[in-house]
């Protein structure tokens with residue numbers, strides 16, 4: 342591997358179980374490639390059920406000590422881990438871009454964002470307050486205690502290889518829970534680098550383990566092992582549903598951050614330049630591969646043509662390229678399947694009458710690079726209206742009235758992020774209340790922060806990550822009826 346890392350120690354090709362760096366029992370490995378170049382970066386152990394079982398047993402064994410520590414002690418470890426992430430921000434960003442493909446500037450941003458969850462939840466650890474409730478009888482006192490749920494298993498995706506981990510590990514550790522992680526097979530090195538820093542920060546062995554390899558086998562054990570009390574997942578709705586079914590058999594708690602079909606609505610009274618900037622950030626960030634990326638751009642009749650023109654001019658300035666080679670705005674797609682999905686959505690839309698305004702082809706750079714694309718004359722009969730494209734394709738739908746826009750926006754089984762641009766305050770309050778979504782961005786295309794509750798309704802999932810609400814997902818309520 343020839344990555345320019347200052348701290349070569351961060352690059353690990355082993356799993357991390359019970360404080361030890363280990364290979365698969367079978368010795369088998371899986372290759373990891375750089376999506377920008379197709380070059381092999383290295384390998385990871387192809388682990389399965391047995392290794393996962395050991396990681397869970399180690400977590401169970403480490404639980405009593407970890408939960409028994411004061412909140413201040415746990416916060417101190419998380420703070421140190423945060424500091425180490427920031428001290429190694431550049432190396433972590435390089436690793437992230439190498440395995441994931443996003444522009445280096447975005448990767449640096451993700452590392453800071455990821456680290457912020459460790460800092461935030463370390464601080465929240467000190468504020469896990471319970472309640473006292475006036476008793477219902479003279480001799481009764483009622484106490485409500487908040488306690489850690491226990492061993493947590495986490496499964497994370499490749500689109501945010503660092504941040505999707507710390508949003509789970511931060512609150513789990515803060516609450517007093519040990520956690521076993523299976524990172525996405527495409528992007529394991531960010532996860533393993535985090536484990537290097539966790540160890541250095543003083544996270545005790547067994548409290549945080551990383552198991553890499555066979556998703557079905559690892560996921561199967563995580564969802565059936567009785568020691569696991571909670572499964573937290575970010576990924577596709579399809580896999581999320583499967584994991585929920587598997588978890589039902591042992592009644593595990595679950596937090597599911599699944600797919601979206603985000604509407605991005607531009608009303609006649611919007612500041613069009615601001616709307617274009619917001620659409621650009623929301624649609625093309627991470628090459629369109631985020632679950633909160635605008636999937637459908639709904640534009641009011643009176644500004645439709647002007648918005649399309651301005652967006653096209655802005656998209657023409659996007660620099661596509663390898664994130665490790667100079668300044669870029671858009672990297673490659675994660676793999677060939679991702680490119681095929683865009684092509685399928687594009688072909689379907691064009692066949693049904695959409696008009697291609699810009700892009701529409703694989704990029705001249707080859708591999709999995711794809712041109713930033715805009716379609717107009719898009720209708721609800723097309724696939725882009727129903728399914729998450731997860732790529733740099735912006736379909737522009739036309740609407741006439743506010744009521745029509747809200748109905749179109751809500752016409753989906755998903756309910757994660759939504760956005761709209763408008764100036765009129767009465768409209769703003771009607772629309773923000775009318776959107777059936779867990780997140781609404783008003784006059785902004787960027788909504789993620791560790792201080793706010795991120796999560797979806799409907800088939801976009803359950804639970805919230807970030808903010809004071811995020812830690813509740815890792816806590817159980819215990820009611821004590823005290824007779825004195």
Ligand code: ADP
Pocket residue numbers: 496497498499500523524525526556557559560561575576577578580581583
């Ligand atoms: P994406 O479309 O983002 O790749 P997936 O839901 O397929 O979404 O993947 C998200 C995470 O879920 C990854 O870590 C992947 O390895 C894991 N995963 C995929 N299939 C399964 C499964 N059957 N059981 C457990 N984990 C799975």
